[in-house]
Amino acid sequence: MAQTIGQGRQNQADPFGSFRRECVVALKTAYSSLQQTSEHSLTDMSIESTIEDPPNPTFGHLASSLSFELARIQKKKPIEIAKTLAEITRQLSKLNLIESIEATEPGYINFRANLTKLTELTLKSIQQTGPNYGLLKTEAPERTIVEHTSANPARPIHIGTAKNSIFGDTLARLLSARGHIVRTHFYIDDTGRQVAIMAYGYKLLGEPTPVGKPDHYVGKIYSVTATLIEIEELKKRLTLLKKTNLSDMDIVATTKSLDEWVGIAADLRSKYPAEFDQLGKLISLDPDPENSIRELIRKYEKKDPATTALMRRVSRTVLIGFEETLRKARIRFDQWDWESDLLWTGRVAELLERLKESGFTFNKGGALELDVAKTVEKFGLREKLNISPTFEIPSLTLTRSDGTSLYATRDIAYTLYKFERADRVINVIGTEQSLAQLQVKTAFWITGHRKETENFIYFPIGHLMLEGQRMSARRGRYVTFDQVLDETISRAKSEVDKRSPNIPDEIRQRVADRIAISAVRYAILSVEAIKSTNFVWDKVLNFEANSAAFINYAYTRSSGILRKLGKISQPKELNLLIDPGEQALILELSKFPETFSKAADDLNPTLLTLYVNLLAQRFHEFYEKSDISHLSNNELKWQRVELVLAVRTVLKTLAELLGLELAERM
């Protein structure tokens, strides 16, 4: 909690945070008084870190365990110290948001908030600042680049990659709301083998105009081409192995792999018979397909005009499909960076020169290697980069023996590029890349960016399994993001049809879209990014508690109340909201600023999904218990309406942060 207690944000409303700061100040005052009178010498200590949330409301709203620490030094019982501290605190402090300070067994000091004042502060702040309530601005804004998704433009975005997109997009929303200058970048990995294979197949077919969604159409060509070539290569290797008779183990493994690919091929053939047979014929006419692909890669790196035109054309076709999918999920990018540009502008070559000059590279069979381990030892980076002392860091191949570059090399160049434009770079990438990210980071350090290395942030995304099965894009075993969105929309549509038959179909469709998109985003965000999770349809399609629909339903209910009321009036005061359900709801609202800033600073969107669910839950409880529209006591009615309006404001802000879309009716 310590880092959420900042100075200099007096002008920004943070009701619960203000209460917390008041408790800290009061306790600090009491502690320094104790320091002067105590016969034992008491060192300065962090009062903030002793402040915690009590387990239940009967203990107040915040508590301190300071007495337990002091008990040891003073050789007294914690409860006695607690009583003394509570007494001094009460005497010395001017209490504003604190209602009471009490010492309780076994030695806690419990602070109770003055709920009348907290209510007024919270509701007035929300009323005055509206959509800005809670979005505490950082005191140190940073130009931040969030790179995410960066899917290979060779096949549609699948649900595993979508997890990456959703977290990346949400992080950007959070940081931007926190006051950072954020830009999202999509890194188009177009110089690798996969795009070359895709272009090869596409070219063989005579560059057809896509039928249906372009990424799906071209993705199909890629899968078929890649499979056919894989089989060709495996067959060749098997023949070679049998001829040289080197190792039975290799033969067995290759045969097994071949069998697997033949199975995949059969599957693809049944799905896309026309393309499969056509490509099969065309590829068999090529004496050396593998070489054709290598040629494409080589020529593209050299920016050969015809090759460049082809590669860019086919990549762009796929990217149009990506954009459509991402737009559907409310994900947008500020910039699309072509990996090939890094080569053509000489950035990669420049980087290689710098690395060579550093003296940490060596030649291995014509390939250029970076001695990462040596670098780490030389500069004592183990501690700095948090590397285990027994870990032998492998070297990193920078260029192939034919001189062409590799992904990691280009990624280092890209890192330099990004840091020319930002103070902080966040890479949202799967956990399987953790070693690669470490190597890139180390190389970045070598290039002289010592200070910036601290702001190189790897945000790992845990693997997403599909109903217990590992997804494999290469093997065509995956569910696309489009499928998930479409399925969820159709499911949401039938729910809306069932529950709200009286609204026009056009609106029902729009509502279903919103509920579905939100449901998918919420389901992904509600589990921490790093955890590997199992994608289960039931969870995404669940519209009950702890889902986006549950949150939307709170909003819809509030809309219902307002609709029923028609014209609304301002209450004279805010002194009648004393029901426990109301107070619990207000307390939750008062904590939003702290929750938001912690979520943004810790890069933890999941925290906000938990919070928004809790807020919705408190609202539903309030709704069930407190009448509004049929109240005869007008003052109470308008006070409750004020609370409803406040909840709506905060729900809308949260929806904006998480990329959820709220429907008035559902």
Added chain:
RNA sequence: GGGCCGGUAGUCGAGCCAGGACCAAGACGGCGGCCUGCGGAGCCGCAAAUCGUGGGUUCGAAUCCCACCCGGCCCGCCA
């Protein structure tokens, strides 16, 4: 062999970084209640947890340290 990350009720999953009232949040599933007043996609209640295992540190450990076990991932002239 080495490394990284995870392990919390039948299932999913917060809390762990900054140890404290933890007889551990919340959800799904199970069981039982609540609609002649703002929409039941809701609310109320019950049952369900050796916090992976074993040690250690501490007045106090789900949380910190050590060892081990299980699961995922990585250690390519792939990306």
